[in-house]
Amino acid sequence: KAGVTQTPRYLIKTRGQQVTLSCSPISGHRSVSWYQQTPGQGLQFLFEYFSETQRNKGNFPGRFSGRQFSNSRSEMNVSTLELGDSALYLCASSLSLRGLETQYFGPGTRLLVL
Amino acid sequence: AQKITQTQPGMFVQEKEAVTLDCTYDTSDPSYGLFWYKQPSSGEMIFLIYQGSYDQQNATEGRYSLNFQKARKSANLVISASQLGDSAMYFCAMREGFGANSKLTFGKGITLSVRP
Numbered sequence: 001k002a003g004v005t006q007t008p009r010y011l012i013k014t015r016g017q018q019v020t021l022s023c024s025p026i027s028g029h030r031s032v033s034w035y036q037q038t039p040g041q042g043l044q045f046l047f048e049y050f051s052e053t054q055r056n057k058g059n060f061p062g063r064f065s066g067r068q069f070s071n072s073r074s075e076m077n078v079s080t081l082e083l084g085d086s087a088l089y090l091c092a093s094s095l096s097l098r099g100l101e102t103q104y105f106g107p108g109t110r111l112l113v114l
Numbered sequence: 115a116q117k118i119t120q121t122q123p124g125m126f127v128q129e130k131e132a133v134t135l136d137c138t139y140d141t142s143d144p145s146y147g148l149f150w151y152k153q154p155s156s157g158e159m160i161f162l163i164y165q166g167s168y169d170q171q172n173a174t175e176g177r178y179s180l181n182f183q184k185a186r187k188s189a190n191l192v193i194s195a196s197q198l199g200d201s202a203m204y205f206c207a208m209r210e211g212f213g214a215n216s217k218l219t220f221g222k223g224i225t226l227s228v229r230p
Contacts, residue, residue: 033218043205043220056217088157100147100166101209103218105159 002027004106006091012112018079021109025072025093031055032074033103034066037088046089049074078111086113117141118206118221125226127196134181135191135224137206146210148189149218150180153203165189196228 005024013019025032033056034046045058049068066076072093078085088110092103119138127133139148149164165173165180173180181190193200206221 042222045217045219048217058217090157090159092159100164101216101218102147102149102161102164104161105151107156107158110157 004091004093004104006089006106006109008109009107010110010112012114013081014114015081015083017081018077019081019111021076021078021089021091021111023074023076023091023093023106025074025091026095026104029093029095029104030072031094031101032068032072033092033094034074034076035090035092036060037090037108038086043090046076081113083113086111116221117210117219118208120206120221120224122224125224126229127193127226128229129198130195132192132194133196133226135193135204135206135226136188137190137221138186138188139206139208140187141208141210143210146208148180148182149207149209150178150189150191151205151207151220152200153205153223155202159205163191193226198228198230201226201228 007022031050033048035043037043047066048056052068063079068074088108090105090108092105094101094103117140146167150162152160163173163175163178163180165182172182177194179192203223205223207218209216209218
């Protein structure tokens with residue numbers, strides 16, 4: 001099976017712009033989660049989608065939003081970009097192993113905000 | 115209190131030797147899972163191994179094993195026969211509860227460098 005794919009892999013934007021990142025989960029996985037990773041804050045949970053509905057949300061401002069489509073693909077949008085939004089954005093899709101949701105990650109999108 | 119604690123500074127190990135990466139956790143939920151991920155410099159988080167709180171035996175996956183000590187709330191990763199390709203950041207993570215609202219919480223990670 002193909003793994004989780006994320007596009008684009010690298011992105012440079014300027015402050016005030018908006019950006020949309022895309023994630024395609026492993027075939028058959030219905031849950032998609034997004035994380036932000038920075039050297040200072042580490043890995044922080046953004047949100048999780050399951051069957052096109054947001055199931056969980058982290059502590060991020062409303063500038064960060066997402067959605068999931070009927071084919072389980074997900075997009076994440078960040079509006080009014082700030083310098084502090086520069087980060088690696090990781091997407092993960094989940095599979096239940098022995099009753100436990102196990103997340104498999106994509107390669108990430110590196111966003112640089114200038 | 116931090117849910118996942120990884121306090122070791124950068125770790126170094128000689129190729130072909132074994133290394134243990136420490137992880138302690140904090141939860142009052144009787145149902146939880148502990149996970150280890152590897153993140154090479156390329157950025158991708160690679161799932162290595164997991165242990166459920168009700169599992170009777172320590173998990174093993176190839177050269178990876180998890181030393182699960184429930185009473186001590188520790189879940190250390192043991193890598194046997196280290197290889198140069200094992201050089202990476204290693205993250206311990208926990209999911210509390212098995213329900214739909216459970217989230218994965220990550221530790222700050224440990225850098226492992228394998229010396230030839």
